[in-house]
Amino acid sequence: MLKVIVVDDEPLARKGMLVRLAAFEQLEVVAECSNGDEAVAQILELKPDVVFLDVEMPGMDGFAVLKSLQQQQGKLPYIVFVTAYDHYAFNAFEVNALDYVLKPVEPERLKAAVAKVLKFHAAADSQKHKGQLAAAVAKLTGDEAGNILQRLDKSEPVVNDRFPDAISIKDSGEITRVPVAEIDWVDAAGDYMCIHTKDGQTHILRRTMKELELELDPRLFVRVHRSAIVNVHTIAKLQMLSNGEHQLMLTNGQAVKVSRSYKDRVKQVFSQ
Structure with a gap:
């Protein structure tokens, strides 16, 4: 079984995700977190295989959690991004290992995301994992994957430059x-x-x-x-x-x- 942590600042969203994840016998939820600081602490302590990570959270958002984890531990868990906003051309977001789900979470969409994680875990290719993680963040921001990870390493903001004037x-x-x-x-x-x-x-x-x-x-x-x-x-x-x-x-x-x-x-x- 893969150990899972659910991170979301909305209690109802966390509860809904927990209910849906209970349908997957390959997954075991070991913790739920309501903010970014708590998520980093729990991930470092429990070392989950998968994290369902809300992108939009007050204070430390999903990107800041990812940055902090990169700075504090070598191997990262598989990240499935969760967001209420289809703002970054998610239809073009096709990855094998990491994925995203939109709120409200639809069972079939979550099933597909879990299937991708399980498929990648079976391959156990850590180098591919790192590349797919970079690709996932790039798709969320519209920037190049290499640039995104460099910004995260330097504690620089992860933003999309294409904002209206x-x-x-x-x-x-x-x-x-x-x-x-x-x-x-x-x-x-x-x-x-x-x-x-x-x-x-x-x-x-x-x-x-x-x-x-x-x-x-x-x-x-x-x-x-x-x-x-x-x-x-x-x-x-x-x-x-x-x-x-x-x-x-x-x-x-x-x-x-x-x-x-x-x-x-x-x-x-x-x-x-």
Whole structure:
């Protein structure tokens, strides 16, 4: 049997994956983790054969987990990426050993992913494993496999450079193109996003925060709260309040609350 660890910050997603994996007699789930730090610790301790790794997690995301494992141990487990967003041309993602599954996880798709892992494990070709791992990360980011692993080794961000220069916003029969470079910060207002620009205007966009986040270059924008994204160039300072919470002060005088789950991401901005 192959030892498995499931990593996902969403409790329901973890529970659903555990239920589905129980159908495979070749797999034994030895741990479930709710964040990246916990995942790294459990993987190093339990040395699983397979990790079902959520890509999008606050704090240490799936790529950061992979980077940390590369730095701390030689042999990596087989990685099956899990994500809710078909954002990186997954239809072209064809690998023999590593795979991805989209949320909500469909039984047949998971079955195919497990079959690939079992097939590769039977081959026991560690060199091929390393190459397939590089290919998997490359497919997720749109970059060359060699470049991706070099960036991970150097603790550099793993990003896709192909981000739009402007966001198109429809309103009352008109479409306004808002240059991304002019966006100071974004906050959620129910089912809408309020995009605040450098000229003091506010544009209303009907889209989810997660969808908008995927269109913004993570080197230029940081998620600071479940309902707020900030342009890093507008950050003036990070303040700790008397109640122990944190907030950002922007160059335009705007104060933006920082939630606990995103605090580490914000601190990384100040360390760059």
